[in-house]
Structure formats: structure tokens, C-alpha cells
Amino acid sequence: MTTMDYATQISQLIQDQQGAIAAEWLGQLEALLVRSSPGAREQLRSHTQQFLSALAAATRGGELDNIDHRSWDEVRDLLADISSSRAKAGSTPSETATFIFSLKQALFGRLRQGFEGDAEAIAAASWTISTLLDKLGLYTIEVFQKTKDQIIVRQQQELLELSTPVVKLWNGILALPLIGTLDSARTQVVMENILQKIVDTGASIAIIDITGVPTVDTLVAQHLMKTIAAARLMGADCIISGIRPQIAQTIVHLGVNLEDVTTKATLADAFVVALERTGTSVISKA
Known part of the structure; x- marks a missing residue:
């Protein structure tokens, strides 16, 4: 089975099982949620649904090893928005990265069902998804850190201006x-x-x-x-x-x-x- 075949099947599986994957993933995220409030939970639910839809569309392109490909533009933009908003809200890098890494368990379970009876395909698909989510998780940390650095620079500039009154x-x-x-x-x-x-x-x-x-x-x-x-x-x-x-x-x-x-x-x-x-x-x- 070629990489394109895996990509097509994984994309179709995510699309068909999106509701079940989202529910399991959301349950894991809510268990780890420190800032528990109706607004935070609703925002988390919206983010999971948007990400799964974007992930299904991106994997369909077959570029599972290159998240810089144009087929991943929507996913990267969404993760950038999520990471930036979390950085501004005071979240930690680990909390932000967990948003992606916690998806593995929900996806692996669906992959075992989708490729049932084909151990080699299950192993290959699981490794592909694991590597892919690792890259996306690292991307969220990079965006998070850049946003934090920008906030720190802006605050330093504001403090400089406040500390030098004429x-x-x-x-x-x-x-x-x-x-x-x-x-x-x-x-x-x-x-x-x-x-x-x-x-x-x-x-x-x-x-x-x-x-x-x-x-x-x-x-x-x-x-x-x-x-x-x-x-x-x-x-x-x-x-x-x-x-x-x-x-x-x-x-x-x-x-x-x-x-x-x-x-x-x-x-x-x-x-x-x-x-x-x-x-x-x-x-x-x-």
C-alpha cells in the first residue's frame, strides 16, 4: 500500500468517524482542562471540530511527511490562531501542545478498527499519524513561543516608555x-x-x-x-x-x-x- 493509499484511507476514516473521534478527544482534553468554565469548554469543542475537519482535508492531499506543503495551510493557520490565543490567555506550552498530542489515543483506536485484520497496515498508519501529530505539536509550541516573545518585547517597550517620563x-x-x-x-x-x-x-x-x-x-x-x-x-x-x-x-x-x-x-x-x-x-x- 502506497503513502497516497494510506493518506486516502486515513482521511476517509477521520471524516467518517469525526463525531466519535471528537467526542473521545474532547473527553480527554476536558479531563486535563485547568481553566474549567462554560466558555472554555465551548471554545475547546469548537477547536476540536475545526481541527478534525481541517486534518481530514489535509491528509487527503497525501503530503503526510511535509506539513509545510500548501495542503496544510488551513491546519497551520488554525493551530497558529489556537496557539496565539492560548499564549495571550496565559496557558503554558505543555497545555498548548497537549491539544494535539492528546488526539493520538482517539485516532489510534479508530485506526485499529479501520485497518482491522491487517497488522502491517495498522502499524504503518499508526506510525504515520504519530509522526504527523508530533510535527503539528511542535509547530504549536513554536507559534506559542513566538507569540510569548512578542508579548514580552511589547511589555518591555511599554515599561521603558513608562519608566522614562518627561x-x-x-x-x-x-x-x-x-x-x-x-x-x-x-x-x-x-x-x-x-x-x-x-x-x-x-x-x-x-x-x-x-x-x-x-x-x-x-x-x-x-x-x-x-x-x-x-x-x-x-x-x-x-x-x-x-x-x-x-x-x-x-x-x-x-x-x-x-x-x-x-x-x-x-x-x-x-x-x-x-x-x-x-x-x-x-x-x-x-
């Missing part, structure tokens, strides 16, 4: 409080945010507060200088505040040249200097 303190004065480690990726976000805010507000002074930066090394100092240089090109001068004694010693030890940059120990001191430069004075009432 605040307008006064007319013409901006403040950028930095908290945490300053790396290349974050420096790019900082630079984009402060430059955009300078354009939006027409500010002439930007205070970069590093009180929340735990350590300052050569790399962090370089990032700060790049940000200051970019702001100056936009017509805004920068003041660095939050220079603690330990950081001052580190900067001197590293030989970082901050001679042309105004530095202050606190944000309040930097704000006073910024007010003076903009021709504004603060008078306290008696």
Missing part, C-alpha cells in the same frame, strides 16, 4: 527623572522622549535627574552625554541632578569630562538654576 516643571523647563539601569535600548527611548517633548513644549532647559540610577559607569556616562548632545542640537540646555557623593567619586575616578555640563546634588537645586536661566525668580511670602 515632566514639564515650568514654562520652558522639563525634568526627566531616571530610575534603574541606563542601557543602550533605554537611552534611545530617553532620547526620543525628551527630544519630542522639547519640540512639543519649546523648552529651553531639560533637567536629567539620576537620583534613582544605582550606579554610574563609563557606559552610563556616555549615554548621558549622548542625550545631552542631542538635546543641545534641539536648542535646549541640560542640567544633571542627583549627583550623590559616591557617584561624584565614581565620575572623577572614571575621568568622565562633565566640565561643560551643569550638575547639582538635588532636583530642587537644579530647578532653581533652571528658573534663574529662564529669568524667573521665586519669592517666598513672609
